[in-house]
Every structure is written in C-alpha cells, then in structure tokens.
Amino acid sequence: MKVIEGGITAPKGFFANGIAAGIKKRKKDLALLVSAVPAQVAGAFTTNKVKAAPVLWDRRLVDSARPMAAIVVNSGNANACTGAQGLADAKEMASWTASLISDAAKPVLEHPYPVAPEQVLVCSTGVIGVPLPMDIVKKGISACASGLSSSFEAAVAAAEAICTTDTFRKEIAVEIEIAGSPVRIAGMAKGSGMIHPNMATMLSFITTDADVAAADLQGLLGTTIIDTYNMISVDGDTSTNDTVLTLANGCSGVSVRPGTDGWEAFSEAFLYVHAFLAKAIVRDGEGAGKFIEVTVEGAKTVEDARTLARSVVSSSLVKTAFFGADANWGRILCAMGYSGADFDPAGTELSFSSDKGSIIVVDKGEPVAFDEQLAKKILSEKEVTVHALLRDGTAEATAWGCDLSYEYVRINGDYRS
Amino acid sequence: MKVIEGGITAPKGFFANGIAAGIKKRKKDLALLVSAVPAQVAGAFTTNKVKAAPVLWDRRLVDSARPMAAIVVNSGNANACTGAQGLADAKEMASWTASLISDAAKPVLEHPYPVAPEQVLVCSTGVIGVPLPMDIVKKGISACASGLSSSFEAAVAAAEAICTTDTFRKEIAVEIEIAGSPVRIAGMAKGSGMIHPNMATMLSFITTDADVAAADLQGLLGTTIIDTYNMISVDGDTSTNDTVLTLANGCSGVSVRPGTDGWEAFSEAFLYVHAFLAKAIVRDGEGAGKFIEVTVEGAKTVEDARTLARSVVSSSLVKTAFFGADANWGRILCAMGYSGADFDPAGTELSFSSDKGSIIVVDKGEPVAFDEQLAKKILSEKEVTVHALLRDGTAEATAWGCDLSYEYVRINGDYRS
Numbered sequence: 166m167k168v169i170e171g172g173i174t175a176p177k178g179f180f181a182n183g184i185a186a187g188i189k190k191r192k193k194d195l196a197l198l199v200s201a202v203p204a205q206v207a208g209a210f211t212t213n214k215v216k217a218a219p220v221l222w223d224r225r226l227v228d229s230a231r232p233m234a235a236i237v238v239n240s241g242n243a244n245a246c247t248g249a250q251g252l253a254d255a256k257e258m259a260s261w262t263a264s265l266i267s268d269a270a271k272p273v274l275e276h277p278y279p280v281a282p283e284q285v286l287v288c289s290t291g292v293i294g295v296p297l298p299m300d301i302v303k304k305g306i307s308a309c310a311s312g313l314s315s316s317f318e319a320a321v322a323a324a325e326a327i328c329t330t331d332t333f334r335k336e337i338a339v340e341i342e343i344a345g346s347p348v349r350i351a352g353m354a355k356g357s358g359m360i361h362p363n364m365a366t367m368l369s370f371i372t373t374d375a376d377v378a379a380a381d382l383q384g385l386l387g388t389t390i391i392d393t394y395n396m397i398s399v400d401g402d403t404s405t406n407d408t409v410l411t412l413a414n415g416c417s418g419v420s421v422r423p424g425t426d427g428w429e430a431f432s433e434a435f436l437y438v439h440a441f442l443a444k445a446i447v448r449d450g451e452g453a454g455k456f457i458e459v460t461v462e463g464a465k466t467v468e469d470a471r472t473l474a475r476s477v478v479s480s481s482l483v484k485t486a487f488f489g490a491d492a493n494w495g496r497i498l499c500a501m502g503y504s505g506a507d508f509d510p511a512g513t514e515l516s517f518s519s520d521k522g523s524i525i526v527v528d529k530g531e532p533v534a535f536d537e538q539l540a541k542k543i544l545s546e547k548e549v550t551v552h553a554l555l556r557d558g559t560a561e562a563t564a565w566g567c568d569l570s571y572e573y574v575r576i577n578g579d580y581r582s
Numbered sequence: 583m584k585v586i587e588g589g590i591t592a593p594k595g596f597f598a599n600g601i602a603a604g605i606k607k608r609k610k611d612l613a614l615l616v617s618a619v620p621a622q623v624a625g626a627f628t629t630n631k632v633k634a635a636p637v638l639w640d641r642r643l644v645d646s647a648r649p650m651a652a653i654v655v656n657s658g659n660a661n662a663c664t665g666a667q668g669l670a671d672a673k674e675m676a677s678w679t680a681s682l683i684s685d686a687a688k689p690v691l692e693h694p695y696p697v698a699p700e701q702v703l704v705c706s707t708g709v710i711g712v713p714l715p716m717d718i719v720k721k722g723i724s725a726c727a728s729g730l731s732s733s734f735e736a737a738v739a740a741a742e743a744i745c746t747t748d749t750f751r752k753e754i755a756v757e758i759e760i761a762g763s764p765v766r767i768a769g770m771a772k773g774s775g776m777i778h779p780n781m782a783t784m785l786s787f788i789t790t791d792a793d794v795a796a797a798d799l800q801g802l803l804g805t806t807i808i809d810t811y812n813m814i815s816v817d818g819d820t821s822t823n824d825t826v827l828t829l830a831n832g833c834s835g836v837s838v839r840p841g842t843d844g845w846e847a848f849s850e851a852f853l854y855v856h857a858f859l860a861k862a863i864v865r866d867g868e869g870a871g872k873f874i875e876v877t878v879e880g881a882k883t884v885e886d887a888r889t890l891a892r893s894v895v896s897s898s899l900v901k902t903a904f905f906g907a908d909a910n911w912g913r914i915l916c917a918m919g920y921s922g923a924d925f926d927p928a929g930t931e932l933s934f935s936s937d938k939g940s941i942i943v944v945d946k947g948e949p950v951a952f953d954e955q956l957a958k959k960i961l962s963e964k965e966v967t968v969h970a971l972l973r974d975g976t977a978e979a980t981a982w983g984c985d986l987s988y989e990y991v992r993i994n995g996d997y998r999s
Contacts, residue, residue: 215919294949502632532711
C-alpha cells in the first residue's frame with residue numbers, strides 16, 4: 166500500500182466539486198461527489214435518538230442497498246430539529262441533485278445514466294433548528310454540478326466545503342495492487358468537535374474504484390468503525406448528524422471479495438484510510454493543542470482494552486492534565502478504574518512517551534520514582550502516547566484524543582449568534 | 583422537618599473535632615467523629631476498580647454490620663495506590679483511634695466503652711500514590727481526640743478538616759418530631775471536583791440519634807444515594823476514595839422502623855440532608871460559577887428520566903454553553919439523544935428558568951422563537967433550571983451540575999507539584 170497525492174477523486178470514476186453557495190457568509194459550504202457509474206454503498210450513522218433529517222434519508226437509502234449515484238453535502242446548517250419541513254428539504258436536495266446529474270452534469274459523465282432521488286445521499290452540518298435556505302441550496306447545487314471534475318483541485322474544493330470549525334481540510338488517498346492491477350481508496354472528513362454556533366458533526370466520505378458488493382462493504386465498514394471513529398474522543402458528545410458513507414464504483418475493474426487474495430490488502434488499506442481520517446479529526450479537535458494516543462495491551466478481552474483506552478482519552482481530568490503537561494498517572498489509573506472494564510489495577514504498568522523519550526510512572530499498580538524534568542519534556546510535545554500494560558491477557562486496543570484547553574471553553578462558551 | 587443551626591454533632595451523643603496535624607502545610611487536615619455509644623452503620627463506596635486502602639477497610643467493616651464507634655478522616659493524602667503499606671496504614675489509623683477512644687477520650691464519653699479497631703471507620707482524601715506520614719497522622723489523631731466536643735464549633739472544625747479544594751465547608755442539621763420526641767439528622771461533606779495535586783474525593787458523613795437497625799439504614803441509604811450523589815456531576819470522573827457513611831446511635835431514644843409512623847418522616851429528612859450535601863458539592867465544583875438543575879418530567883420510566891437528566895448535566899458542551907449564558911437548547915436535546923434512554927424527541931418541550939423568569943425554547947422537538955435578550959438574562963443568573971417535559975409517561979428525575987469554566991481548566995491543568 167502506498168499513500169498517493171490526491172483526494173476523494175483519486176479512485177477512477179469519481180467527480181467532485183465544492184463551492185461557496187451562500188449558506189455561510191463567505192466560506193465554501195456546498196460539496197458534490199458523483200460516481201461515473203452507480204456505486205455500491207455502505208453507511209454508518211449517529212446512534213443519537215435525535216437524528217437530523219438527512220440521516221433519516223440516508224439510512225433508508227443505505228438499507229435499500231440500491232447502487233448510489235452521488236452524495237450532496239452542505240455545511241452551515243445541520244437540517245436537524247427541523248421537523249417535516251426538514252425531511253422534505255433533504256429529499257428536495259436529493260431530487261434536485263438527481264435531476265442535475267441526469268441533465269446538467271452530462272458533459273462530465275462519459276456515460277450518463279438516469280438517476281433517481283433515492284440514489285442521492287444527503288449530508289448537512291452546522292447550526293441546528295433552522296430551516297435550510299432551499300433557494301440558496303438549490304442554486305448552489307446547480308453551480309457545483311456544473312464544475313464537477315476528477316482533478317485534485319476539485320477534491321480539495323469538496324474537502325474544504327464540508328468543513329465547519331475545522332482548521333485544516335482532511336483528505337487521504339492510497340493505492341494498492343491486487344492481482345497486478347491498481348486499486349485506489351480515498352476519503353475526506355470533517356471534524357467532530359461540537360461547535361459554535363450550535364453543534365457540529367463528524368462526516369466522513371470514502372470512495373474506492375474496487376468492485377465490492379454492498380453487503381461485503383457494509384460488513385467491512387462495520388468492523389472498521391469500531392477501531393477508528395469509535396476510538397476517538399474530542400468531547401464525548403455524539404452529534405445528531407454523524408455519518409460515514411462509503412461508495413465503491415468498480416471502475417478499476419478489480420473485483421474484491423472476502424476469501425480472495427485481494428480482500429486482506431483491501432481491508433487493510435480501507436482501515437488505514439478510515440483511521441487516518443479519524444485521527445485527523447482528533448488532531449483538529451476544538452481548541453486541541455495535543456494529540457494523545459492511548460494504547461492498552463495485555464487486557465483480558467479486546468472489548469476491555471477498547472473500554473479502558475476510550476475511558477482514558479475521554480476523561481476531562483486526564484485531558485486537562487495533558488494541557489498542563491502534567492505526568493498525572495493517578496488520573497489515568499482512576500479513569501481506567503471507573504471505565505467498567507475488567508482489569509487488575511495491581512498488575513498495571515503505565516508509561517508516557519513522545520519524541521523526547523519514554524518514562525515508566527506506575528508499575529504493578531504503584532507509583533515508581535521518575536525524573537519529573539524528563540516527564541515534563543516528554544509531555545510538552547505535540548504528540549504523546551500513554552501505554553498501559555496489563556497482565557490480564559493478550560488483547561489490545563488504541564484510542565486517540567486531545568487535551569482540554571482554555572480554547573475549548575472559549576469556542577464553546579461563546580454565544581451562538 | 584426544620585433545618586437547625588448545627589453540624590455533625592447536632593444529634594445527641596456525637597462528638598467531633600478537626601485540627602491541623604501537619605499533613606497539609608497549614609490548613610486543618612484531620613477530623614474525628616465519635617459516638618457516645620456504638621452506632622449502627624451504613625455505607626456506600628466508589629465503584630472504581632481502583633479503590634483506596636481506607637475504602638477496602640471500611641467496606642469490610644460496613645459489611646460486618648458491627649456497631650461502629652468512630653470515623654477518623656485525614657485530608658491531604660488519599661492513601662490510594664499505596665499497596666500493602668497503605669492497607670497497613672489504614673488499619674493503624676483505626677487501631678490508634680480505637681485505643682484513644684478507650685483511653686484518652688474517656689473524659690469526653692460519659693460511659694466509656696472498649697473499642698476494637700474494627701469499630702473505627704477510616705477515610706482519606708488528597709494526593710495519591712504517596713505513603714501516609716504515619717507519625718504525623720498518629721500525633722494528629724491524639725491531639726484531635728483530646729479536643730473532642732459536641733459543640734457546634736467542634737462540628738465546624740471537623741467539617742473544615744475534611745476539605746481539600748473546597749471553597750466553603752458543607753454541613754447541615756435538621757430536626758423532626760416522631761411520636762412527640764425530637765430526632766436529629768446532620769451531616770458534613772467535602773467536594774467531588776477532581777483536584778490539584780492529583781485527584782480528590784467525594785466524602786459525606788451523616789449522623790443521627792435515631793435508633794435504626796443497620797439493615798434498614800443500609801436499605802435507606804441505597805435508595806437515597808440514587809437520587810442524590812448519583813445525580814450530581816462535576817466532571818464525570820469517579821474517584822478512588824468516594825465514600826458515604828451514616829451512623830445511627832439511638833441516643834434520642836426514638837426507634838424508627840420501616841412500616842411505622844416515623845419511618846416516612848425519617849426517610850424524608852434523611853433524603854433532604856443527603857440531597858443538601860450533594861447539591862452543596864456541585865455548587866462548590868471546581869471552577870464552577872453556575873449551579874444547574876435539570877428536571878425531566880413525563881418520562882417512560884424513572885431510570886429513563888434519571889439517565890436523561892444526568893446526561894444533560896454531564897455534557898461538556900452543555901456545561902460550556904452555561905458558562906457562556908447561551909440558550910443552546912440544541913446541545914441539551916443532543917445530550918438527551920445520546921444518553922441511551924428511551925424517549926421521543928418529537929414530543930419534547932424544553933424550557934430555561936431562573937429568578938429572572940422562564941422561557942420555552944423547544945416545543946414538540948422543534949425550536950420556538952424566543953426572546954434572546956430575556957434568555958440571556960435568565961441564563962446569566964447563578965442558579966439556572968432546565969426543564970425537559972416529555973410526553974412518554976409520568977416518571978421524573980432531577981440532576982444537578984455546574985458549568986465548565988476557564989477556571990476548571992486552570993485548576994486541573996496546573997502541575998502537580
């Protein structure tokens with residue numbers, strides 16, 4: 166597997182664009198992703214009981230397992246808590262996009278095909294409780310469709326248009342070889358930090374030109390999110406709009422099926438792309454100054470390992486300690502203790518590491534004397550790893566998080582308007 | 583029921599004291615509570631897998647259901663993650679106290695009685711991973727025992743000595759009449775905000791001169807903590823030392839049994855005392871500028887109501903919004919949505935209220951236009967109530983929390999030493 170320069174359009178047969186439609190004041194706020202041929206789809210959605218209208222729309226489409234033609238995304242408005250009007254607006258975004266792909270986008274598609282509204286996925290992110298300005302949205306979709314391209318620039322524009330408080334765009338493209346042929350997987354995402362003015366969302370879109378059956382893709386996505394998006398924490402709040410969508414259009418001509426030679430390589434690259442985006446989201450967490458990786462080894466079960474790692478990156482006390490570059494092992498042990506996971510504290514070793522070195526602070530559940538100066542140096546780095554070594558078994562897991570800073574309080578304490 | 587002036591010694595037959603033993607630099611750090619006669623005991627302890635030595639000691643004593651003579655508490659050192667030495671030190675604190683009550687404290691007790699180490703409960707709070715300075719602790723216990731008194735001043739001294747980063751002492755005393763005779767319940771507590779230098783603890787001690795059987799007391803405490811300590815959140819972290827202890831010495835001569843006339847009055851007063859202390863802990867949460875009460879009504883089950891209310895007061899996003907006096911109903915609805923509780927968002931009404939008025943911001947799950955100026959005024963008060971009215975049933979619950987401020991980050995981001 167090699168990482169290549171490129172974005173969401175790096176796999177064959179994908180076109181994208183991103184523009185400033187006017188939903189936000191000045192920034193790009195509308196993105197379109199279109200596949201040259203109907204693509205197999207897999208999706209994962211927020212578990213929040215309060216689901217935004219586009220989530221309800223997409224869920225139905227993904228469940229239908231019908232091949233998809235496009236994804237339309239707006240930022241600046243989440244279309245959440247908008248009732249029946251919101252559902253109608255989400256459907257209207259899909260219908261409008263479908264008609265454009267069937268008509269206006271024809272010059273882009275080599276072999277235009279009729280697109281039904283039920284083949285267009287919709288995502289929204291931004292302020293909640295405010296109806297979408299549908300005139301602006303529809304004009305924006307039209308303008309966006311007329312500029313669809315498979316260029317890197319088009320991918321960049323799309324990756325920028327889905328952002329809200331993100332401070333950098335998140336994109337990745339990789340290439341693998343299966344039976345001598347190149348297969349590409351690419352993705353773009355936006356951050357999960359809940360944001361001013363109301364709340365934000367984690368959105369992640371992955372494209373591949375592999376030929377994968379929808380059921381296989383959904384199965385793979387299901388296991389992949391467990392070790393990626395479900396292992397990151399910015400502030401513990403799950404939004405009304407969180408969505409991960411994957412499209413596989415088969416344009417590489419390479420078929421990938423479980424049990425065949427290529428499946429393992431494909432799965433690995435697929436995991437890499439999702440993990441890269443998940444970590445990028447954490448790196449760009451609101452007010453985050455530090456990237457924290459927590460690895461738990463020697464746990465009884467992988468579920469225990471995941472629960473322990475997640476509990477540590479989610480603790481407000483651990484996060485503020487990292488903000489202060491404080492080797493506060495007590496808070497880490499404490500967060501493991503209340504996680505609900507089964508482990509033996511008396512068998513626990515804890516260490517911190519970064520580019521400046523590595524230091525053991527707890528052994529067999531009790532503190533060991535350590536060089537405070539060195540600890541401070543290690544923890545003052547931008548990327549820090551916490552390593553918890555248990556003696557309960559052989560399972561392991563990794564979680565990623567960020568520190569809790571004054572800046573987080575400032576961003577989120579600000580008034581909405 | 584009437585609230586009376588007084589502290590932990592207000593009920594008959596309780597003696598207390600608090601002194602500066604030298605565990606902390608200058609402040610009071612050692613408290614003693616002694617009962618004139620062996621008292622029935624009930625206790626509740628942290629569910630953290632990492633339990634401090636005194637928690638392990640106390641748990642055994644409470645399980646034995648043997649009548650207790652005293653509680654000794656030190657602040658400044660949690661005696662947690664201290665291994666076998668920690669367990670030996672906790673026991674030594676109990677033994678030392680037991681011998682003093684049998685000897686030195688004789689002048690205080692009208693009818694001195696022999697006290698076994700297994701009749702002395704021990705609590706510690708403060709820095710973790712550091713062995714107790716046992717010479718200082720023992721000298722302190724001796725000094726403390728020699729000044730035991732049933733005066734209000736002695737109760738105040740004890741309430742001060744158990745504090746760590748608390749900015750005010752927490753105490754309450756109430757009196758009820760059962761069959762014409764006065765019965766008193768009193769308590770003192772210390773805050774739950776996790777603290778510099780390492781982590782802190784929620785400690786709560788309740789005394790009553792009612793004659794209650796240990797099993798009845800334990801049953802009552804079990805239901806009481808569900809609606810009090812389990813419904814407060816400062817930062818979501820559960821400490822290694824959290825402890826609630828209740829002593830009933832029967833010195834009022836009034837027997838209280840379930841099913842009798844006095845039980846309901848007693849239970850109500852008991853709940854009032856615990857709820858008062860739980861709320862005081864939240865009011866004094868680290869860096870807290872606002873006290874937030876969240877009431878959920880019309881839930882399907884009381885468990886759903888509790889889960890929903892707790893999820894709202896625990897959300898970092900909701901807490902920062904309150905810090906900013908922001909009527910951010912979206913974050914509240916979102917926190918209810920990911921709580922895991924069963925409810926219908928489309929049937930939800932949300933309102934904010936304080937001394938400045940009341941305002942409905944969401945009806946049937948959708949935003950309603952409201953006066954932003956008035957909302958800002960309401961939310962700028964020190965005490966704010968969020969009221970969620972569901973249409974799923976008749977169950978209700980209340981949770982209490984505080985805002986998340988720059989000050990919280992400052993206190994907890996500071997270096998340990």
